[in-house]
Amino acid sequence: MKSFFRSFVLTFFLLLSLCPVLLSQSRSPYADSVKTEFLHAWNGYKHYAWGHDALKPLTKQPRDWYGTSLYMSPVDAFDTMVLMGLKAEAAEAKELILDSLSFNKNIEVQAFEITIRLLGGLLSAYQLDGDKRFLTLAEDLGKRLLPIFNTSNGLPYRYVHLQTGQIRDSVNNPAEIGTLLIEFGTLSKLTGEPVYYDKAKRALVELFKRRSKIGLIGTWLNVETGVWKNPSSHIGGAIDSYYEYLLKAWVLFGDEECKKMYEDYMQPVHQYIADTSEGMLWYGSVNMETGKRNGTVYGSLEAFFPAVLALGGDLERAKRLQESNYSMWNVYGIEPEGFDYKTMKAVNKEYYLRPETIESAYYLWHYTGDEKYRRMGETYFRNLKAYCKTEAGYAYLKDVTTKEKADGMESFFFAETLKYLYLLFAEKGVMSLDEVVFNTEAHPMKMKH
C-alpha cells in the first residue's frame, strides 16, 4: 500500500512538472479563432479586390501600388494558408498567381518592398508547395531586381524599372540596403546561381564599413558618395531589419561574417541606443557619431527587437523589452506607430495592423515555453478584433486614442500579423523556428532543402 502511495505521489509530481512542457506543445482554441479571422479578411479581399494588390476595407475598393497588380495579397497570404491548412483557399490563390502574375511590366518598383513581399513569398511558396513555376517567377523577379546593385561600391539604389532596369534614388537607408540577403541568398541556393547571394551580401558588408567610430549607423545614406544624410541611429523603421538579416543570414546560411557584424553592432546598440524609464527597457535614438541622445520615441516597428534578441540568444533582454512592448500596447489597448516612452504617450497615433509585437511574443513563447506570451497574444488578438475589424476585413487605425479607422489593409496583415498569431496558438511543430527562418515579411525559408 505504501509503495502504491509512493508511486502515486511520484507520478503526480512528474505530471505536474511536465505541465508547462505539455501546455507549450498543445493547441490553444485561439488558433481556430485566428483562422476564422483570416478567412474573414481573405473573403473580403476575394469579394471586393480579387486579383489586385490589396483591399481598402472601408470603401471596399481595390488598391494597386503601381497602377497594375503585382498580386501582393495572394502572394503574401499563400504560405499562411498552407500552414493554417486552408487547402481550397491556397489552391485558388496559387491558380491566380501562376495564371496571372507577370513581372514584365512597364513600372518602377521599390526593391525592398518587392523583395520581402513578393520574392520572399514566391520562394516560400515554392519550398512549401514544390511547384517549379513559383521558382521560375522568383528567378525572373530576381533578375529584374539585380540592376539596383549597379553602383561602384555595390550599395543598392531604392527603385528599379522592371523592364528597362533603370535605377533611381541614390539616397537609401540601412533597412532597404540590408534586407535582401535572406531572399536573394535563398534564390541562389535554389537556382545554383551565386550572383544573388554575392550582391546582397556585399551590400551588407559595404554598409558595415560605413559605421561610425563608435560603431553606429544612421538613417539615410547617399550610396554613391557614402555620405550619411541623416545621422540619427535607432532600431526603428529604415534601420530595423538590417540587424535582423545579419543575424538571420547566420542562422539560415551559416554565414559567420554576418554573425560577427551582428555582434559588433549589438554592443553599441545596447550601450548608446538602449534607455530606461521607470525601470523599463526601451530603445530611443542617438547621434551615430557622438552617441548623444536625440529622441525617446519607440513604436510599433521597434517592437520587432525582442524577436531578434531571442533568436540571437539574448533572452533576458528580449523578455524585458517584450514587457515594454506590452505596456505600450496597453496604454490605449492597441499600440501607436510612435510612442514617447518618457511621457508614455503616443506621438504618432496611427496603427497599421503591424505584426511586430505579436512576432516577438511568438519567438519568446517558442524559446521559453512561458504561457504568459500566449496570454499577451490573446490580448493582442481580442483588441485587434474589437478595434480594427470591419465588414469587409480589417482596417488601420488613424488614431489609437479615438480608435477612428482608416482605409487600408496591408498585405502583411495576411503574411505576418495573422501568421504569427496563429503560430503562437497552434501546437508546436506546425512550422517551427528550429526548421525555418522567417524573412522580415514572415515568409518561411527552410534551413535544409
Ligand code: DMJ
Ligand atoms: C513589413 O513589411 C515588414 O515586417 C518590414 O520589415 C517592416 N514593415 C512591415 C510590417 O510592419
